[in-house]
Amino acid sequence: MISFLDKKLSIIIIFIISSCSVLDEASLPRYVLSVSRDAFFGKDEAVYDQEFIDQFPYTAINAQLNDGQNALMVLAYVRDNIFEFVSSDGIKLFVYKGFLVKTEGLANDIKRNPAPNYFSDILNNNNISKQFQLSGTIDFTNPSAYELALLSSINIEQTKFKFNGELVSGYIVVETNKLPQIKRTFKNRYWILDNRIVKSEYNFPMNPKINLYEVKR
Secondary structure (H helix, E strand, O other), rough: OOOOHHHHHHHHHHHHHHOOOOOOOOOOOOOOOEEOHHHOOOOOOEEEHHHHHHOOOEEEEEEEOOOOEEEEEEEEEEEEEEEEEEEEOOOOOOOOOOEEEEEEEEOEEEEEOOOOOOOHHHHOOOOOOOEEEEEEEEEEEEEEEEEEEEEEEEEEEEEEEEEOOOEEEEEEEEEEEOOOOEEEEEEEEEEEEEEEEEEEEEEOOOOOEEEEEEOOO
16 A cells, blocks of 8 residues: 655656756756645644655755645755755755855845854853854845844754654754844744754844755765
8 A cells, every 4th residue: 555655756856857857967956845734744843754755865844834744855966065956846945064044036035145164163161151242144135235234142052853753852052143244133043963963943124034954965
């Protein structure tokens, strides 16, 4: 008897095989598959069946905008250690060391330009300050605003959280950000396991909330 998951996986495999015939192997583009909330997701987080994760052959994340429909986003390219994930409707998310640093295709795209070692210090819990300090700059496209100073403070706590259906021990990082030039304050959250971000939440001004979740490394 073929289960619902088997049917879904078969559709995915057929899509990948048919797509590979028209792709340049050197570029290694991948795919995005939008799925319904009822397919693999729990009420509070995306939970993928372990069998699905084991059989899925590509690096992938789950993305969600404003608590809406989930999308399985598969890696398209890696350039200068920046991972590019592309959706079926043309939205692109660029991830560096687990941090979302750039978007393309949203109503108001962002590009974050971090200070040297800023992200590495967060992951390794080094030189982290609870006081606001310059953490780099950020660009917005609509309305256009470039190289806005970004002041950030960091709070890190040990915690337990669910990851792929299991309760794990790790850290939660709450990053409070200020944009003095436009008088905006917002918070991003990162859940860290084994020195890598496995879940994250972004609340950039004038943008939807973006939730990201590691599915397959």
